[in-house]
Amino acid sequence: MATLVHRSALDEIRAKVESGERLDFEDGVTLMESDDLLQLGELADAARRLRGGGDEVFFVQNLYLNQTNVCRVKCKFCAFAVTQKQEGAYTYTADELVEDALRQRGLTGFTEIHMVGGESPHVDFGYYVEIVRKLHEAMPDVHLKCFTASEIHHMTKLSGLTHEDVLRELRAAGLGSLPGGGAEVFADRVRRLVAPGKEHPDYWFHTHRTAHGLGIPTHCTMLYGHVETYEERVDHLLRLRAQQDETGGFLAFIPLAFHPENTVFERRGWRHTAGSDDLKMIAVSRLLLDNVPNVKAYWIMMGMPLAAVALHFGANDVQGTVVREEIFHAAGARTETEQKVEELVRFVREAGRIPVQRDTLYNELRRWG
Ligand code: SF4
Numbered sequence: 001m002a003t004l005v006h007r008s009a010l011d012e013i014r015a016k017v018e019s020g021e022r023l024d025f026e027d028g029v030t031l032m033e034s035d036d037l038l039q040l041g042e043l044a045d046a047a048r049r050l051r052g053g054g055d056e057v058f059f060v061q062n063l064y065l066n067q068t069n070v071c072r073v074k075c076k077f078c079a080f081a082v083t084q085k086q087e088g089a090y091t092y093t094a095d096e097l098v099e100d101a102l103r104q105r106g107l108t109g110f111t112e113i114h115m116v117g118g119e120s121p122h123v124d125f126g127y128y129v130e131i132v133r134k135l136h137e138a139m140p141d142v143h144l145k146c147f148t149a150s151e152i153h154h155m156t157k158l159s160g161l162t163h164e165d166v167l168r169e170l171r172a173a174g175l176g177s178l179p180g181g182g183a184e185v186f187a188d189r190v191r192r193l194v195a196p197g198k199e200h201p202d203y204w205f206h207t208h209r210t211a212h213g214l215g216i217p218t219h220c221t222m223l224y225g226h227v228e229t230y231e232e233r234v235d236h237l238l239r240l241r242a243q244q245d246e247t248g249g250f251l252a253f254i255p256l257a258f259h260p261e262n263t264v265f266e267r268r269g270w271r272h273t274a275g276s277d278d279l280k281m282i283a284v285s286r287l288l289l290d291n292v293p294n295v296k297a298y299w300i301m302m303g304m305p306l307a308a309v310a311l312h313f314g315a316n317d318v319q320g321t322v323v324r325e326e327i328f329h330a331a332g333a334r335t336e337t338e339q340k341v342e343e344l345v346r347f348v349r350e351a352g353r354i355p356v357q358r359d360t361l362y363n364e365l366r367r368w369g
Pocket of ligand 1: 071072073074075078079080081117118119150
């Protein structure tokens with residue numbers, strides 16, 4: 001009987017998707033609670049195609065930089081941050097970052113730098129402006145996707161400037177877009193449990209809304225798989241959808257699975273999210289976020305085999321070639337951090353889809369027929 005009721009609820013959601021009707025909170029919870037994974041995936045892929053998606057799967061050639069691992073915030077899920085006095089603490093100068101990036105560029109020809117780091121109290125706002133300016137001057141054709149909303153908020157504290165003024169200065173120095181980190185899960189209850197030192201999520205939205213108003217595109221994320229409920233996941237997605245309705249500046253949504261290694265949660269015996277939960281997150285994100293054009297299967301966290309399945313669960317992007325990634329590897333992600341273009345192309349093709357290399361703004365650079 002329960003199965004029949006459940007099947008009928010999914011059928012109702014399918015009818016809504018096929019008629020272009022927007023899904024609501026209850027629909028989102030029903031989808032999250034469903035254990036009919038194959039139907040979820042098929043429904044999400046249908047929604048993607050009904051909204052104009054094709055067979056293309058996008059990736060970008062990018063370099064990951066972390067300007068510092070010194071951070072004052074102490075999020076409980078973080079295995080990356082250290083204090084200034086701890087062994088292994090680093091804060092790179094602008095010249096060191098430029099030298100490193102130029103060396104990597106000669107090897108891989110990336111088109112994007114994705115740079116985030118800790119919220120160090122030992123630098124000033126001028127440091128951030130300088131690293132953006134020098135990277136931009138050294139590589140004017142490389143798109144700089146830098147700093148989470150939390151880091152932008154941190155810069156307002158360091159400088160006394162408004163979020164808008166901070167973003168204007170960074171853009172003048174060469175900033176192209178913002179990554180989506182710092183969102184975690186927006187619900188106050190979750191925030192208090194896993195990131196009590198982080199600013200209120202209203203600031204995350206304020207930063208992204210301000211960036212969109214200035215014409216700076218951004219990305220959005222959710223770090224799931226720790227203490228949050230299904231209801232809190234759905235609430236998070238619907239808040240993002242409402243923001244996108246308002247400003248339209250999100251390029252992509254990236255669901256990020258929590259990795260417990262080297263965090264307090266490992267000592268409590270917590271495990272990685274199950275692959276089924278990762279696929280469910282991709283599918284439900286695609287179904288609820290009807291106004292965000294791209295959903296990424298972040299292969300560096302999921303691993304390639306699961307990311308290939310995710311391409312049939314609503315994902316249309318696999319992030320990139322990712323030269324170096326430290327934050328999730330500090331928390332135990334075991335995937336290779338440098339994925340060459342040929343491997344990405346092969347993996348997308350083997351999933352029955354068309355690999356397309358893009359730039360950060362989703363302009364097509366190259367396609368493999
Ligand atoms: S997640 Fe970011 S803000 Fe939180 S402790 Fe780690 S580096 Fe700091």
